Amino acid sequence: MDIVAPDPVKRALALASIPLLVAAAPASAAERAALDLPAGRLSDAVAALAAQTGASISVADGSIWAMRVAPLRGRMSAEDALRRLLRGSRARLVVLDGRSFRIVAARDVAAPRRTARPSPPAAIVEGEEPPIIVTASKRDTRLRDFPGSVSILNGADLTFGGEQGMESVLARVASLSSTHLGAGRNKLFIRGIADSSFTGPTQATVGQYLGDMRLTYNAPDPDLRLYDIQSVEILEGPQGTLYGAGSLGGIIRIVRNPPRLSQFGGALSAGASVTAHGDPSGDLGGMLNLPVAGDRVALRAVAYGLREGGYIDDVWRQKKDINRTRIAGGRATLRIDAGDGWTVDIGGVYQDNEGRDSQYADRSLGGLKRSSRTPGGFDASYKLGELVVAKSWDDLSFLSSTGLVRQKLDERYDASMNGVERLFTQRNRTRMFATENRLWRPTRDGFGWVIGASYTHNRTDLDRSLGPVGVPVAVTGVSNRIRETTIYGEASIEPVRGLTVTGGARYTWSKLGGGADDPLPVFSPTLEAARAAIVASRKERRLLPSASVSAALLPRLIVYARYQQGFRPGGLAIEGGFVRRFRNDHVATMETGLRYGVRGDDPFDLSLSLSYTDWQDIQADFIDSGGLPTTDNIGDGRIYSLSAAMGWAPLPGLIFDAAATYNDSRVTDPSPSLLFALASAAVSDKTGAFTGGQSRIPNVARFTTRIGFDYRTPVSDAIELRLNGWVRYIGKSRLGIGPILGDLQGDYLDTALTARIGRPDFGVSLGVTNLADAIGNRFALGTPFQASGGRQITPLRPRTIRIGLDKSF
CATH class of the missing domain: 2.40.170.20 (TonB-dependent receptor, beta-barrel domain)
Structure with missing residues (x-):
């Protein structure tokens, strides 16, 4: 694996990572494997790809990590998967060897472009540039079409630096507030719609859902920990038509x-x-x-x-x-x-x-x-x-x-x-x-x-x-x-x-x-x-x-x-x-x-x-x-x-x-x-x-x-x-x-x-x-x-x- 080391500190960090990369890698990342990569950020898809194939994948531009990619499923090699993920994007793939790859901005590609091999017909690719979908709309509405205030938080970001449950969401959304009696006994409020400080008989003003299942009716926020979460969606304002009682604030x-x-x-x-x-x-x-x-x-x-x-x-x-x-x-x-x-x-x-x-x-x-x-x-x-x-x-x-x-x-x-x-x-x-x-x-x-x-x-x-x-x-x-x-x-x-x-x-x-x-x-x-x-x-x-x-x-x-x-x-x-x-x-x-x-x-x-x-x-x-x-x-x-x-x-x-x-x-x-x-x-x-x-x-x-x-x-x-x-x-x-x-x-x-x-x-x-x-x-x-x-x-x-x-x- 080639290592770019512009200074001794970077060189030492890179060398220290080699044993871990080798330990995680199979015999050859060029072998076809059954892959199932999630939609979302490129960083999430790359992490899943590395875990499933053992490939070593680096990026030369930090902004590329946040680029959105489509889900990808099927039998293919790591190189084929990366090329499909990056198709039509502002990034390009550089192949270092059979099991090591670098993703760079399109303008930074110096090596001759390689022609991608034909894709196996069993692979399924759902779109080249997937839009952000507001699944809380109950009909998969694109974010650009959603007529309302919405926040979509990446699950990996919510646990970055340590798991804090709902506190992580509160820290990122200015319109969301909460009481602070302790985990499992708080009440959440969105926008200015708040009712009380106590855990009494009133129904919450915010509807809470885990997937499509309602978490509570008139009970406090259970403050479930957010490990292994894909995203958290917050719809502001009343949502009575789609979600019924208890969604006064959102x-x-x-x-x-x-x-x-x-x-x-x-x-x-x-x-x-x-x-x-x-x-x-x-x-x-x-x-x-x-x-x-x-x-x-x-x-x-x-x-x-x-x-x-x-x-x-x-x-x-x-x-x-x-x-x-x-x-x-x-x-x-x-x-x-x-x-x-x-x-x-x-x-x-x-x-x-x-x-x-x-x-x-x-x-x-x-x-x-x-x-x-x-x-x-x-x-x-x-x-x-x-x-x-x-x-x-x-x-x-x-x-x-x-x-x-x-x-x-x-x-x-x-x-x-x-x-x-x-x-x-x-x-x-x-x-x-x-x-x-x-x-x-x-x-x-x-x-x-x-x-x-x-x-x-x-x-x-x-x-x-x-x-x-x-x-x-x-x-x-x-x-x-x-x-x-x-x-x-x-x-x-x-x-x-x-x-x-x-x-x-x-x-x-x-x-x-x-x-x-x-x-x-x-x-x-x-x-x-x-x-x-x-x-x-x-x-x-x-x-x-x-x-x-x-x-x-x-x-x-x-x-x-x-x-x-x-x-x-x-x-x-x-x-x-x-x-x-x-x-x-x-x-x-x-x-x-x-x-x-x-x-x-x-x-x-x-x-x-x-x-x-x-x-x-x-x-x-x-x-x-x-x-x-x-x-x-x-x-x-x-x-x-x-x-x-x-x-x-x-x-x-x-x-x-x-x-x-x-x-x-x-x-x-x-x-x-x-x-x-x-x-x-x-x-x-x-x-x-x-x-x-x-x-x-x-x-x-x-x-x-x-x-x-x-x-x-x-x-x-x-x-x-x-x-x-x-x-x-x-x-x-x-x-x-x-x-x-x-x-x-x-x-x-x-x-x-x-x-x-x-x-x-x-x-x-x-x-x-x-x-x-x-x-x-x-x-x-x-x-x-x-x-x-x-x-x-x-x-x-x-x-x-x-x-x-x-x-x-």
Whole structure:
């Protein structure tokens, strides 16, 4: 293998890599092998090709790694595969020997061009320059045609420098925000649509999906680890037509790498971290792809374990680093090629999160300390079993997904008052069955459509207790049940070239029920009235229309306008020991925007969007007279949101990105219940005054911005250096509605810098997060029993340094 070594350092790195390259290589990469290479970045396809053939493949221009390539499947040599991948692109192949290759920019080819050998007829190539596809559109819409705000994150980028779950997504999308109670108990928000800080009976405002399976209904984000993920798609704004209830702010869809038939492979990553002022951490994750029956059946399994060291000290109990967290889990999918275009996937997901104590500190004690008489903490587990059946014809596709979900969350809060040690516990149990069937035709020749039907049955039981440690007393709990049946459809037509008009609708029929657990005695002259106080049942029907228009004014410029609706059904909540109803809420959004270029494919890309949202009967949380969180309709509101994102590639291998979001949200017409809560709280408030800012919808910063860069450069023929860094500012927001939950949060700067050196299939990384060792305040709640006063903060993890290894084969 030829080695270009412009200096001694590069020469040493290249020589050190030779044993690894030789160990991984078979006798000859020129031999034909059964290949299955994924679509996406060239770097991902090259890593898979090297693992399957043992070829040594280098790149002379770091920007080429981000170039998109088509999927490739069939029996062929490594050289044939590379030539097919690069066909029609801005890159060319240089053959060094029978098993070593270099990919260079077309202008850099100095050697005589070789004529590619005829391709084996068994090879399947799906297009030469594949467009980016928004699979969350449910009908494989090209990104350039999608009329809305969308972010598509590469899965490899999300784990670059260490696995952080949803934190990795939050760090890259300015319009996405979250509470920070701990892994498995957070609530996610998109754009300015946020409801509450607590894990109560309200349905989430963001729909979360793993592939085509819904992850949750009215439970918190399970925060699944993102090992072996192909991409994460985020659609902003209501998605009621295609996704139904609970998608008021948008949806987040995690796309897994599918099992590869007739291909053995795997990956392993590990890391060790040290945190300033805290305990060390460690992470380990692996993937195995195993053919089971020739090229007909394959199993793909992922397993992982993480330990996040604590960094908060409790001065009352004299304990250090109390907020340690342990995460363990995995998933597996068995894919069966049933022939004639049919595939069957049978899979399962499991994750368990354990937080030894709460994540909050006391601002008045300084930095990373607090004083609590009883330990907090949480235990969260998530289980999913799924069956997915798919079929493809020439112009049509069909997919049926069915799944069962079991989610559990146990939370503990310090409820000590007046020197008396008390503990408040809350147990949330969710059981969900969901199934959906859809048929679609991708937009071709100016026409495309999707039709579908779904059924969801979800039950959540919320049990609570309060009292002395060891002998708590049960307090009123509540159960919520819903059966939801829907049909939906959407179609697009292109009346003139470059102009696309889309319309759709969803009809939902819901049956809601529920009741109280351990209710307070109800004094009523009739049994029927008494039962009505603790049991409720009703039916709701909702039609959600949508419409959009988009125009391709230039080859890489699209402008669009869309109208979309979303809703959440009502339910039962607890207040003052009794159970009462709250109504459904509804949003309608008008959005306009433009998108120019594609990140990674064009030297410059830009997206802008402006939206207005009308929110009726907002469901939100506040503190009741007993000091416990409750849910009610707080009134009507409106939200203006302005978002911008851009990317710039001034040099080969270097990309800068910047994004910003501005949200202006208000409760414009407070409900009587909210006004009563504010008036009641004013009695105990020393000032009796409320600022106008407390009518803002909670938990979403008014202003968020992010600036980042990604740089790739070859060190030698086989080794690449990659640097990635970002700075993110989170503006001010409020914990909730009213003075008790009016504490400020946000207004902090977060940073990260990561370097990796190695080949696509093996590398060493070094990462640093929170470079400035800032404390900040990600979230202003530790326990609702001490929520007033502005003392509680959830600090950033202090400066953390991680060294990691990754290997694929």
